[in-house]
Amino acid sequence: MATSKGMNGTHTESTPPAGLRGQTVETSHGLADDPDFLDPVGHRPPLILGAPSFHDVTEAVARPLERPPTRAWWACLLASLALLGLLGVSIGWLFWEGIGVWGLNNPVGWAFDITNFVFWVGIGHAGTLISAILFLFRQKWRTSINRAAEAMTLFAVMCALIFPGIHVGRPWVAYWMFPIPNQMGMWPQFRSPLMWDVFAVSIYGSVSLLFWYVGLVPDLATIRDRSKGLRRMIFGAFALGWRSSMRHWQHYEKAYLILAGLATPLVLSVHSIVSMDFATSQLPGWHTTIFPPYFVAGAIFSGFAMVVTLMVIMRKAFGLEHIITMKHFDYMAKIMLLTGMMVGYAYGLEFFIAWFSGSAYEVFTFKNRAFGPYAWAYWTMVSCNVFLPQLFWFKKVRSSLVWLFILSIFVNVGMWFERFVIIVTSLHRDFLPSSWFYFRPSLFDVTTMIGAFGLFFTMFCLFVRFVPIVAAAEVKSVLPQAAAHPNEAPEIEPALPGRTDLLPGGAR
Amino acid sequence: MSAPHHSGGTGPRPASLHTDALHLPPGHSWHRLPTVGLTLAAVGLGGSLAFGLLGGTEARHQLWHSWLVGSLFVLGISLGALFFVLVQHATQAGWSIVVRRLAENVMGALPYLALLFVPLAVLGLGDLFHWSHPEAVQSDPLLQHKAAYLNVPFFLIRTFASFAIWSVLAVWFSRQSRLQDETGDHEITRRMRRRSAPALILFALTVTFFAFDWLMSLDPHWYSTIFGLYFFAGSVMSFFAVLALVALAAKRQGLLTLVLSDEHQHDVGKLLFAFVAFWAYMAFSQYLLIWYANLPEETSFFAKRMVGTWSIAGTVLALGHFIVPFFFLLPRTIKRNATALRLAALWLLAMHLLDLHWLVMPNLHPAGMAPGLLDALTLIGCCGVFLAAFGGALKRRALVPLRDPRLPESLTFENV
Numbered sequence: 001m002a003t004s005k006g007m008n009g010t011h012t013e014s015t016p017p018a019g020l021r022g023q024t025v026e027t028s029h030g031l032a033d034d035p036d037f038l039d040p041v042g043h044r045p046p047l048i049l050g051a052p053s054f055h056d057v058t059e060a061v062a063r064p065l066e067r068p069p070t071r072a073w074w075a076c077l078l079a080s081l082a083l084l085g086l087l088g089v090s091i092g093w094l095f096w097e098g099i100g101v102w103g104l105n106n107p108v109g110w111a112f113d114i115t116n117f118v119f120w121v122g123i124g125h126a127g128t129l130i131s132a133i134l135f136l137f138r139q140k141w142r143t144s145i146n147r148a149a150e151a152m153t154l155f156a157v158m159c160a161l162i163f164p165g166i167h168v169g170r171p172w173v174a175y176w177m178f179p180i181p182n183q184m185g186m187w188p189q190f191r192s193p194l195m196w197d198v199f200a201v202s203i204y205g206s207v208s209l210l211f212w213y214v215g216l217v218p219d220l221a222t223i224r225d226r227s228k229g230l231r232r233m234i235f236g237a238f239a240l241g242w243r244s245s246m247r248h249w250q251h252y253e254k255a256y257l258i259l260a261g262l263a264t265p266l267v268l269s270v271h272s273i274v275s276m277d278f279a280t281s282q283l284p285g286w287h288t289t290i291f292p293p294y295f296v297a298g299a300i301f302s303g304f305a306m307v308v309t310l311m312v313i314m315r316k317a318f319g320l321e322h323i324i325t326m327k328h329f330d331y332m333a334k335i336m337l338l339t340g341m342m343v344g345y346a347y348g349l350e351f352f353i354a355w356f357s358g359s360a361y362e363v364f365t366f367k368n369r370a371f372g373p374y375a376w377a378y379w380t381m382v383s384c385n386v387f388l389p390q391l392f393w394f395k396k397v398r399s400s401l402v403w404l405f406i407l408s409i410f411v412n413v414g415m416w417f418e419r420f421v422i423i424v425t426s427l428h429r430d431f432l433p434s435s436w437f438y439f440r441p442s443l444f445d446v447t448t449m450i451g452a453f454g455l456f457f458t459m460f461c462l463f464v465r466f467v468p469i470v471a472a473a474e475v476k477s478v479l480p481q482a483a484a485h486p487n488e489a490p491e492i493e494p495a496l497p498g499r500t501d502l503l504p505g506g507a508r
Numbered sequence: 509m510s511a512p513h514h515s516g517g518t519g520p521r522p523a524s525l526h527t528d529a530l531h532l533p534p535g536h537s538w539h540r541l542p543t544v545g546l547t548l549a550a551v552g553l554g555g556s557l558a559f560g561l562l563g564g565t566e567a568r569h570q571l572w573h574s575w576l577v578g579s580l581f582v583l584g585i586s587l588g589a590l591f592f593v594l595v596q597h598a599t600q601a602g603w604s605i606v607v608r609r610l611a612e613n614v615m616g617a618l619p620y621l622a623l624l625f626v627p628l629a630v631l632g633l634g635d636l637f638h639w640s641h642p643e644a645v646q647s648d649p650l651l652q653h654k655a656a657y658l659n660v661p662f663f664l665i666r667t668f669a670s671f672a673i674w675s676v677l678a679v680w681f682s683r684q685s686r687l688q689d690e691t692g693d694h695e696i697t698r699r700m701r702r703r704s705a706p707a708l709i710l711f712a713l714t715v716t717f718f719a720f721d722w723l724m725s726l727d728p729h730w731y732s733t734i735f736g737l738y739f740f741a742g743s744v745m746s747f748f749a750v751l752a753l754v755a756l757a758a759k760r761q762g763l764l765t766l767v768l769s770d771e772h773q774h775d776v777g778k779l780l781f782a783f784v785a786f787w788a789y790m791a792f793s794q795y796l797l798i799w800y801a802n803l804p805e806e807t808s809f810f811a812k813r814m815v816g817t818w819s820i821a822g823t824v825l826a827l828g829h830f831i832v833p834f835f836f837l838l839p840r841t842i843k844r845n846a847t848a849l850r851l852a853a854l855w856l857l858a859m860h861l862l863d864l865h866w867l868v869m870p871n872l873h874p875a876g877m878a879p880g881l882l883d884a885l886t887l888i889g890c891c892g893v894f895l896a897a898f899g900g901a902l903k904r905r906a907l908v909p910l911r912d913p914r915l916p917e918s919l920t921f922e923n924v
Contacts, residue, residue, distance in 0.1 A: 039600055041694040041913045138603075265785070272793065280800040287801050290733035292793040345712060346733070353733045358653040359805070 038327045038399075046480050047141050049322040054476050057323070061219070061472040062226055064318045069465060072317065077461040083454025090448040091166055099169050103442040107435050108427045111420070112445040113167035114277075116452055118295075118419040120160035121201060121274055124208070125267055125296070126303025127153025131211060132263035135256075141331055143474035144324045147219075148314060149307050150212040151467070155459040156306075157205040159452045164197065166448075193276040200273040204266055211259045217242050218252070218473040271299040278422065284365035285426035288353065294346035301339035301385070302415035304332050308408035310460065312401055314469065323470055326399050333398040336411060340389035343418070347382065361431070369425045373438055377421050384414020530764065530906045538761060541899025545892045552889025556882050557627075567882070572632030573872045574882040576722065577864045578890030579624040581746070584739070584860070585894065586621055587715060588747020589614035590674060591740075593681055594711060597697075597704035603775055605918035606767050609908050610754050612682045614747065617897035619675040624890055629664055637663075639728040650729055658725055666721055670714040677707050682901070685909050692911035715740050726871045730809045732798070738790045745783035746860040749853035752776045756846050764907055770844045771923050777843030780853065784837065788830035813866060816876025821866045829859040861887070 052060070094101055104111055127149040134142040165174050177198045179188055188195045221242035224235035242248060272292035279291035308329065315324040351370075354362040369378050388410050397403045429436045463469070476482055532538055560571025589611045596604050596611075633640045638651075639658040645651040651658070681700060688696040716736030724735045732738075755776060758764050798806045813822050833856055842848045869877070909915065 041697045044602070044917070268789065272789075276797070276800075279797050282801045282803060287797065287803070288733045289735075289794045289797050290737070291797065293734065293737060293790070341709065345716075349716070349733045349736075353731050356654060356657065357731045357805070358650045 037395075038330055047144065047325070047327065047478050048475060049325055052322065052479070054479065054481070057472050057476050057479070058222060058226075060318075060320060060323060061468050061470045061475075062223055064464065064469065065223060065466065066226070070317075073461065073465065077458065080454050080457035080461055083451055084458045085451075085454070086447050087162075087451025087454050090444050090451050091162075093444060094166060094448070095171055099167065101442060101444040102448075103440050103445050105437045105439060107430045107437050108424055108439040110167075110427065111424050111439050112441055112449055113163045115416065115419040115423055116449055117160050117163035118274055118277075118423075119302070119416050120156045120163075120452065120456075122271060122295075122299035122302045122415060122419075123306045124153040124156035124160070124204070124303060125271060125299035126307050127151070127156075128204075128208060128211075128263050128267040129300050129303065130307070131215070132260040132267065135260045136264060139331075140478045141328055143471055143478050144320075144328055145307060145311060145332075145470075146474070147212075147215065147467075147471040148310060148463075148469050149303075150208065150215070151460065151463045151469075152303075152306060152310060153208050154205070154212060155456050155463070156303075157201065157208065158459065159456050161201065161205070162452065162455070164194075193273060193280050196273045197277060200270045204270045207259070207263055207266055211256075211263055214252070214255055214259060215471055215474070216467065218244065219468040219471065222472060223468060268296055271295045278426075283426050283430075284354070284359070284361045285350075285369065285422065288350055290346050290349060294343065297339045297342035297346070298385075298415060298418060301336060301343060302412060304336050304339065305408040305411035305415065308332050308336070308404055309412065312405045312408075314464065318464070318469065320470060323475060329401070329404050330395075330398045333392045333404060333407075336408075337389055337392040340385055340392075340411070344382075344386035347386065364429075365426060368429055369421060372425065372429070374421060374425045374428070377417050378425070381414050381417040381421050384410045385418060388414075530767070530908055530910065532763070532903055532907065536761070536763075538763075538899065539903060541902065542896045545894070545896025545899055548892025549889050549896060550892070552885045552887070552892055554889075556885035556889060559885065560882055569635045569872055570880065570882045571886070572628060572635045573868055574880075574886040575624070575628060575632065575890075576636060577861070577868050577883065578886040579621065579628065580722065580864050580868075581861055581887065582617070582624070582890045582894040583621050584743030584864075585747050585750050586615050586617045586678075587674065587711075587740075588744040589751075590618065590678055590681075591708075591711060591744055592747060592751070594677070594704045594708050597681070597700045598708060600701060600914075602914045602917035603772065603921040605912045605915050606764070606908050607751060607755055607772055607776065608912075609685065609906065610758070611747075611751060612678075612685055613898055613901035614750060614754070615678040616682050616901035617894050618671070618678040620893060620897040622671040622675065624893060625667060625671065629667060633660060633663075637725060637728070639725060654728060658728055663721055666717055670718045673710050673714050677710070681707075685912075686905045688912060689906055689910045692913075694913050697913055712740075715743075723867050726868060727809065727812070729805065732794055732806070732809070734790055734794050738787075738794060741783060741787040741790045742860050742863050745780065745787050746857055748776060748780040748783055749856045749860070752780060752849050752853040753857075756850050758907070759846075767908055767919065769921075771921055772918075773846070773849060774840070774843045774923050777837060777849050777852075780849075780856065781834070781837040781843070784830060784833050784856065788834070791825075791830075812870045812874060815870070815874060818866070818870050818876060821862060821877055825859065825863055825866060828855070829863060833859070 048057070050056075102112065127146075130142045130149045131146045131153075134146075164177070165171065168174055168177075176186070177188060177195070179190075188198075216238075217240055220235050221239035221244065224232055224239050227235060272295065275291035275295035278286035279288060281287055311324055311328070311332075315321050351366050354366040357363075368374075388407060391397045391403065391407060397407070424439050428439050556571055556575065560567050560574075592604075592611045593608060593615055595601075596608055628636070637658075638644050639654065640660050640663075645655055680703075684696050684700050687693075719736045719739035723739060724730065724732065752773070755764075755768055755773065759768055795810065798810060813819070833852055836842060836848075837852055842852070865877075865879070865883070912918075
């Protein structure tokens with residue numbers, strides 16, 4: 001039995017030589033049948049494979065920044081830039097011509113713009129969950145992915161912020177969203193959840209940026225120390241004089257914990273407030289009390305899907321298979337399974353309570369959602385978000401990159417449709433049947449939506465080129481040799497001072 | 509029970525501890541818990557039945573409403589324990605092994621707590637639930653609409669199914685854990701891990717509909733999709749308060765003194781803090797959305813609770829169930845200080861009780877709070893049943909999972 005390994009010492013036995021790193025787990029479906037694969041019961045195997053030294057980790061992380069960009073990177077960047085250009089054209093035309101270029105109609109005064117906003121804000125949530133909440137839960141595996149996930153958060157927030165900015169109709173007065181003192185005595189409507197959104201998302205963006213930057217400082221200093229000339233000056237400026245002294249680390253750890261503590265309620269509040277854009281109204285399908293936690297669960301769900309999509313590519317492109325391992329994907333798949341079922345729970349409860357309320361309008365809305373003109377969107381959403389993620393129950397699926405990648409795309413699609421379904425189905429058949437109208441996106445709705453991905457991927461391409469993509473300092477801290485007593489098993493002695501009689505087998 | 513330091517089972521023997529230090533020693537005062545609990549139960553429940561059933565209609569109404577509050581109080585604690593144990597298995601947690609047996613003993617009360625709901629189901633439904641009267645349903649189109657769900661046979665089936673599921677889960681997970689004390693088999697850990705995830709799904713569904721049935725349907729016109737989560741949040745919070753109290757009391761009584769460290773206490777305190785915040789999140793979401801939309805069919809719930817002294821209870825909840833304990837529990841030193849954590853845990857249990865009282869009683873006393881003898885007696889009785897079941901479970905097995913493969917990890921765990 002595999003558990004016959006002892007409490008420690010296993011990392012030397014079970015890990016391949018450095019040359020083989022990455023390949024061992026990658027294709028090892030046979031290993032997946034072993035019950036102790038990934039998570040043995042008797043010990044905690046090292047998170048990073050191949051027993052790298054501290055220096056190996058530095059090399060693995062710094063190399064992508066220090067070598068000239070590859071062709072594949074240029075291809076990705078150019079493709080992303082093309083899409084970004086599409087976004088520019090779409091927005092330019094929108095500003096020139098007005099909101100009429102979108103497919104909005106009378107009952108549906110809000111569709112793709114706000115769907116995209118909620119979608120992108122949601123994507124960001126996984127980054128903060130990984131960097132803050134998993135930190136508070138002492139989930140050390142997060143160290144391999146938190147840097148890229150947090151970067152994803154920032155870019156997703158950027159994409160999200162475009163949409164409220166451009167859909168106001170008069171973009172030149174978009175600054176009215178902010179409470180800026182003015183001689184007209186005009187203030188935003190503080191009682192409106194849309195106003196709360198402005199505060200929530202901008203605070204979220206700022207704190208995420210700060211958190212990400214604080215985490216970056218030690219790694220920026222590492223890059224600084226390895227480079228010369230102008231590059232050294234730039235990284236040196238951003239490294240804020242970091243010298244890795246004990247004092248620096250002490251302050252750093254404190255700041256990191258405080259920021260994690262602040263970011264945790266913040267991430268929950270942001271999507272709760274986004275949900276209130278809808279739930280504070282009286283519209284059936286929007287107004288229901290479960291919306292805040294339901295939106296947060298959905299946000300984390302979609303965010304993890306995006307992290308999986310990005311990490312599958314990133315680890316391959318930069319040879320990080322030993323740092324971002326199948327165990328990480330296994331855990332992320334489990335979180336997607338959990339959060340997918342949470343949104344499934346909310347979908348179910350909405351239907352139940354709509355019926356239970358006895359309100360004819362509620363019942364109509366939900367019947368219309370599942371069987372009306374947008375049934376195709378509704379069932380796309382349910383299939384992608386609830387049915388397909390059930391495949392994650394199978395270890396075979398969780399340990400296959402192909403499956404993970406495909407399913408993560410489906411979840412992304414499904415979560416986009418969730419917002420579309422909530423927003424459009426509730427609006428398109430309002431209380432007055434004579435005003436019912438079917439919403440059809442215009443060309444510019446679609447190009448704006450696709451263009452936002454251009455912004456996102458352009459930023460991500462630049463990120464992988466200019467910033468250490470893995471939190472090297474944090475990854476080093478979870479290596480076995482970083483433990484205070486690396487060669488000692490977690491023995492009982494420390495907890496039982498002077499009581500050798502309590503040790504295994506009585507006296508020793 | 510065979511002494512665990514004899515070799516047996518498969519795999520290497522986990523670092524097990526000498527049993528004598530980890531069992532309830534003979535003659536320990538906690539052996540009397542079942543007797544004390546049963547006495548309290550007899551006095552409380554007997555007394556309340558006597559006063560309630562012989563005192564006329566009003567007393568009978570009061571009896572079952574009070575009984576419901578008391579039962580839900582102890583049920584919530586045990587359900588919180590079940591949730592905790594399932595989550596520890598699902599997440600393969602290491603730090604919590606040393607407190608897991610205490611939680612298993614708390615959840616072990618679940619089958620016995622079903623007994624508390626028998627008199628409620630047999631005698632109390634008519635006094636508690638307006639919708640259970642056919643003549644009321646006939647004159648109310650809304651209740652006619654809901655009758656497909658809110659009818660007595662289906663209600664009883666759901667209640668029975670919930671208790672059956674909880675009891676099976678509680679017994680199975682406790683038994684497997686105890687089995688591992690004897691065999692040290694690692695396969696048991698894997699088996700519990702595998703079953704914990706489906707078990708959590710069952711848990712989520714049963715708790716949600718149990719809350720809809722026994723709390724939300726007290727006012728059958730009212731509805732709120734978040735209500736199941738609201739009940740869940742308060743219940744899990746009350747469990748962490750109990751876990752902190754039990755762990756601290758055990759140490760005070762000379763049990764597990766070498767096993768439970770400040771680090772474990774700190775973590776239990778953190779979870780208590782987290783669920784204080786989670787409860788507030790649920791409560792605030794529900795309140796804000798209903799207040800903001802201002803639909804009469806939803807605001808009825810809060811309107812009822814703003815009458816007379818009920819509004820004071822609501823304010824006390826906002827402050828005492830969230831603001832004060834949130835800031836009190838925030839500093840690290842508080843969570844690591846036994847006296848302070850004990851104080852917070854007791855306070856929060858009182859607040860959770862007030863929360864349940866505030867959920868149930870405005871239906872009976874619309875004019876304002878009217879706590880009375882029956883509230884006290886039923887509470888004492890229900891706590892007695894809980895204490896007896898808990899004490900009984902405590903006696904029967906070691907106080908920690910002796911041969912859990914991750915016990916050494918838990919013993920040496922430190923918050924860094």
